[in-house]
Amino acid sequence: MTAVVELRNVTKRFPGVVALRDMGLSIEPGEIHGLIGENGAGKSTLIKVLTGVYIPEEGEVLVDGTAHRFTTPRQSQDAGIACVYQELNIVPQLSLTDNIFMNQFIKRGRLLDYSAMHAKAEELLTSMGINVDVTQPAGIFGMGVLQMVEIAKALLTGAKVIIMDEPTSSLGESEVEQLIKVVRDLKAKGVAILFVSHKLEELFILCDRVTVMRDGQHIVTEDIENLDNDKLIRAMVGRSVEKQFPKLETTQGDVAIEFRDVTSVGTIKNVCFKAHYGEILGFSGLVGAGRTETMRALFGDLPIDSGEILLNGKPVRITSPQRAVEKGIAFLTEDRKGQGLVLNQSIATNLILSSLKKVERGPLLDRARVKEVCDASIASMRIKTPDAENQVSKLSGGNQQKVVIGKWINSEAEIYLFDEPTRGIDVGAKVEVYNIMNRLASEGKCIIMVSSELPEVLGMSDRVIVMRGGEVMAEIRRDEPDFNEDDIMKAAWGERKTTC
Structure with missing residues (x-):
């Protein structure tokens, strides 16, 4: 099966730092692929290479087997790659519809066709289990709804791959459950997901495979059923974290x-x-x-x-x-x-x-x-x-x-x-x-x-x-x-x- 997105031998340097070194990653159609690594492992740099924010000095990015050189985020988006960032790109004062259609407005002549956009925005959100008034300002809604707005933006572009960067970091328990359902529905429709998370339990719940990075390099990619917590942690940090919560006994004072x-x-x-x-x-x-x-x-x-x-x-x-x-x-x-x-x-x-x-x-x-x-x-x-x-x-x-x-x-x-x-x-x-x-x-x-x-x-x-x-x-x-x-x-x- 041809990978929908592949990184081959990608290297990205900054002054005094090699952020990615000979990095490889392959994501298949309809796959939920986990990406994990310590802070500073190079995950954010990898995402920015995939989305056209950074241009690597070496290596190549392939989409459906064809090599691309992204120099702008728009080029990446046009190739079918979208990203839902941890810091949501939402304008609170604008309606949900305006946020979903940002830079993708439907026009009737020289005017915006709001009836069509409202209908499409409502359709997208309803398909993800969100029933809200899309004409209301985004700022009145919670993080769970806004996360779905970002996913709706990605779907509107016809994305083949959606990168989700720490998507549950600001969500409550019920919102996490809803997000998991949406991710599984996207997988069933053939959309590939690159799921970046520090929460190991989420990887085991959702992912088909997981790639571990360390110091800007590929360490291992493995089917999730062949992994456990200790194997993942050892691959991430190069050692076993023997005690995840190293509580010390202390003397209670006044x-x-x-x-x-x-x-x-x-x-x-x-x-x-x-x-x-x-x-x-x-x-x-x-x-x-x-x-x-x-x-x-x-x-x-x-x-x-x-x-x-x-x-x-x-x-x-x-x-x-x-x-x-x-x-x-x-x-x-x-x-x-x-x-x-x-x-x-x-x-x-x-x-x-x-x-x-x-x-x-x-x-x-x-x-x-x-x-x-x-x-x-x-x-x-x-x-x-x-x-x-x-x-x-x-x-x-x-x-x-x-x-x-x-x-x-x-x-x-x-x-x-x-x-x-x-x-x-x-x-x-x-x-x-x-x-x-x-x-x-x-x-x-x-x-x-x-x-x-x-x-x-x-x-x-x-x-x-x-x-x-x-x-x-x-x-x-x-x-x-x-x-x-x-x-x-x-x-x-x-x-x-x-x-x-």
């Missing part, structure tokens, strides 16, 4: 933070919990449970209408993020690109953003001190970069996450709020983040971790607070018999176990 009946109207209601120094306190719950909003209230980014927050046993009013930082609180947000980093600035600039006083000399920055602090951060955080002056947007997702963590560690905070700390990063990078959290906890810092991944919550937490609908449902300790997925999910679905 109460760092206490919430007493904290309410922010419309988001959280009568929230009560205590977080201690020297522990990792996990927050679990379904999407929309109020976990992130609780962190925002603690960080001064969400107004509190009633109740009180105690810091080290004393009531405190935290009215802004600046005030929170002054009080020794750090917030690793779930949106690292939108809220955690200044993407057009250097790694060095990002690393010192929360600790400028440490590197000031009068009204100016002490460049020698900046270099000293940044070099130490890069070494201790194991950030993969040839130079601290490199633009942070050029880093892989896992290394960007390390920069955000390093920024907050440089602030010498005592309380760390980790909101979805391993979202969109690979298994090896996850373990490194867990080890950083362990280190901070062993140093006596207070760690609060919000996660939608139950194995992560159970693997790393000393206690778990379960929320639903903005309220606390349960508090479960690691040594209790109900410290398990079933009981946490029961609480998340509304089985109340605790009150203030």
Whole structure:
């Protein structure tokens, strides 16, 4: 069978870096082909070569056996390749129809034929199980609908291959199930899918074959039935990750933070919990449970209408993020690109953003001190970069996450709020983040971790607070018999176990 898309001996270089080296990949018609590798393995570069964003120095791209040299994304699209990126390309102010037909409008004479476009947009979305008003602005819909809009765009181009880059990273459980159904329907229609994911369980559920990359090179392509977790991890990182959740025993200290009946109207209601120094306190719950909003209230980014927050046993009013930082609180947000980093600035600039006083000399920055602090951060955080002056947007997702963590560690905070700390990063990078959290906890810092991944919550937490609908449902300790997925999910679905 002729591959619908094939990469042969592709090499792509950047200054000081070989991002792809003699890379090969073959995707068959109607195949769901998984692509996995550590952050920095070259997956994003491979996608950009396939979509005409990057032009390789060596090798070739074949579509249906014919060699192509894509110099623009449009050429790739015309050849039948489409991509649904992790960062969705949606204009919130425009209707769903306008987003689907962007650059592909149907015209009647010199005017746009909106009746035809609305009908086609509705047909495409309905075929994927989405029944919505396509004339409404995209910004009012959730990530699940917007993901389907991106897939509809790809189908409209007549794509033979759809690349899906971390498509479930921002979806809830029901939305993931819907996406899986859509991907299988596309396969049944003969559309090939290149499914890029860090979630190993998704590969085993969906894929026919999986290709593993490491350091820009092809490591292995294998039928999914011949693989298991350990084989995939060993191929990805070159070693076996013996313990996926390397939890360390730490000594619980005094109460760092206490919430007493904290309410922010419309988001959280009568929230009560205590977080201690020297522990990792996990927050679990379904999407929309109020976990992130609780962190925002603690960080001064969400107004509190009633109740009180105690810091080290004393009531405190935290009215802004600046005030929170002054009080020794750090917030690793779930949106690292939108809220955690200044993407057009250097790694060095990002690393010192929360600790400028440490590197000031009068009204100016002490460049020698900046270099000293940044070099130490890069070494201790194991950030993969040839130079601290490199633009942070050029880093892989896992290394960007390390920069955000390093920024907050440089602030010498005592309380760390980790909101979805391993979202969109690979298994090896996850373990490194867990080890950083362990280190901070062993140093006596207070760690609060919000996660939608139950194995992560159970693997790393000393206690778990379960929320639903903005309220606390349960508090479960690691040594209790109900410290398990079933009981946490029961609480998340509304089985109340605790009150203030």
